[in-house]
Amino acid sequence: MKLGYHLGYWSSGPPEGALDAVLRAEELGFDSVWTAEGYGSDAFTPLAWWGASTSRIKLGTNIVQMSARTPTATAMHALTLDHLSGGRFVLGLGASGPQVVEGWYGQPYPKPLARTREYVDIVRKVVAREAPVTHDGQHFQLPLRGGTGLGKPLKSTVHPFRKEIPIFLAAEGPKNVALSAEICDGWLPLFFSPKSDAFYRAALQEGFSRPGARHGFDDFEVAASVPVLVHDDVEEAASWIKPSLALYIGGMGAKSVNFHHDVFARMGYEDVADKVQELYLAGRKDEATAAIPTSLVEDTSLIGPAEKIRDELAAWDETVVTTLLLRGDAATLTKVAETLA
Numbered sequence: 199m200k201l202g203y204h205l206g207y208w209s210s211g212p213p214e215g216a217l218d219a220v221l222r223a224e225e226l227g228f229d230s231v232w233t234a235e236g237y238g239s240d241a242f243t244p245l246a247w248w249g250a251s252t253s254r255i256k257l258g259t260n261i262v263q264m265s266a267r268t269p270t271a272t273a274m275h276a277l278t279l280d281h282l283s284g285g286r287f288v289l290g291l292g293a294s295g296p297q298v299v300e301g302w303y304g305q306p307y308p309k310p311l312a313r314t315r316e317y318v319d320i321v322r323k324v325v326a327r328e329a330p331v332t333h334d335g336q337h338f339q340l341p342l343r344g345g346t347g348l349g350k351p352l353k354s355t356v357h358p359f360r361k362e363i364p365i366f367l368a369a370e371g372p373k374n375v376a377l378s379a380e381i382c383d384g385w386l387p388l389f390f391s392p393k394s395d396a397f398y399r400a401a402l403q404e405g406f407s408r409p410g411a412r413h414g415f416d417d418f419e420v421a422a423s424v425p426v427l428v429h430d431d432v433e434e435a436a437s438w439i440k441p442s443l444a445l446y447i448g449g450m451g452a453k454s455v456n457f458h459h460d461v462f463a464r465m466g467y468e469d470v471a472d473k474v475q476e477l478y479l480a481g482r483k484d485e486a487t488a489a490i491p492t493s494l495v496e497d498t499s500l501i502g503p504a505e506k507i508r509d510e511l512a513a514w515d516e517t518v519v520t521t522l523l524l525r526g527d528a529a530t531l532t533k534v535a536e537t538l539a
Contacts, residue, residue, distance in 0.1 A: 199515055201538065202230035203531060204260060204423050204523040205248075208239040215527050220248045222528035224255040226535045229521060230288065230421070232260035237302045240266075242275045249283060258288035260386050260423070260523070261368040265294060265305040269317045269338060270331070273324035273354070280359045290386050291317070292368030295451045311377055313337045318365055318381050325358050366421065370457045372401040379405025383412065384419030389446070389461045391497040392513040397464065399518055421521040424514075425499040426534045428507060435501040436492040443495065444487040447471050448478025467494055504537040511538060 203223035205216055220231050231249070235241040241259040249257040257279065262272060272289070280287040293299075293314055296307040316335040323331045330351030333340045341349030366384035369375045378385040379402040387398070406414050429435040446458040453475060462471040470489060477486035500507045500514075514522070524534055 199519065200229040200521040201226075201535065202232060202256075202258075202421055202521045202523040203228050204232045204525050205234065205244065206525050207234050207236050208244075212239075212244070216244070217248050217251060219526070219528045219531060220255075221251060222531050224252050226531060228255060228531075228535075230256035230258050230523075232258040232290065232421075232523060234260055235263060235266070237298055242279065246279060246282065249279075249286075254286075256286050256288055257283050258290050258366070258421075260290040260366075260421070261292035262290060263294045263298070263303070264291055264314065264317050265299040265303040265307075269320035270324055270340070272317075273321045274356075276321065276363050277325060277354060277356050277358055280363050281356070285359050288364045288366060288384075289321070290366040290368060290384075292386070293374075295457065296455055297451060309337070311373060314367065314374075314377060315381060318367075321365065322362070324354055325363050326361050327354050327358055329353065364419075366419065370461050372397070372404075375401040376405035376408075379403075379413070379418060380408045380411045381405075384421060387420065387422045387519075389458065389465075389498050390422040390424065390517070390519060391465055392517050393497055394465055395517040402518060415518070419521065420519045421523055422519045423523045423525075424519075425495075425501070426507065426522070426524050426538070427499070427501045428504050428533055428537050429501065430503055432496075432502040432506070433492060436495040436499075439495050439499055439501070440487045440490045441483075443490050443498075444474055444478055444483060447490075448475045448483075448486045453479060462494065465494075465497065470494060507537055 223231055233241045233245045241262050245257050245259060276287060276289045293310040299305050299307045316338050320333050320338060330353045331340055332351045341351060364383040366386050367378035367382045368386040369378050370388065375385060375398055405411060425439050427435040427438060447462055450456065450458050459471045459475055473489050474486045477489060495501065500510055524531060
């Protein structure tokens, strides 16, 4: 299993020590480094800025929100970064949710699976640069239908560094996970648990079995963001992760549409997820955090003494996950890498 480094979201500004951590990750032999975007900093700029100081490590977005850019604009970013990095770029995409898509980007949120399929298809056409790009879909049209009538099919002025750039899809529901297996080169799960491996393995198999699927289990990447905290006190380690889980389960999405809540409900924590959501949306964030049991943290994280983490890692080795994406500063990465080694 490979290791990657996830820089995560910015708070009010750039994270301190980010470049040091990125350089340390490359020095430690990490396979990849990833940036994120929500409704603040973007994912491409920090990746280019910090990635410019590296020479080997893969540079990925986890994730670029599709509603923030047209497919051709995203493909332009991908072409540019792939050239500048010497072919190290990985494009991670995600649909986000209706609160952000409609509230921040002012874009509609119908049929996200169909939109994703069209989006990925256009990106691949732009990158391949085999012909002027055309697409007559339900969600995207190139050239645009009903415009001035002057639009014409175009081909990127920039020739690709690689004819194909790896595309990973962030997905939580089974249909979206299956779509990642069918049309993409990798899947980016957020809250993965070895206990859910059979569920996700079946969803991936559904995608692999579809006509035209690009991959199978033997050559498909699954890069999972997994908190890893080496600490003698399991409860204290869990207490550092619970506030973030409360935010995602309770507040990252509307009550009727919260994909993170649904992940934990499927994991067997439906009552817990409902309670956390109710408390969080009522503004009782501390109580929502306290309602999360340590067992839930342990199911989706690797926490505790080094020996405990090494023992539990065996269960992760048996899953579909191919890369663990870690977070933290340079010192944390060193400590965790030594533990996992």
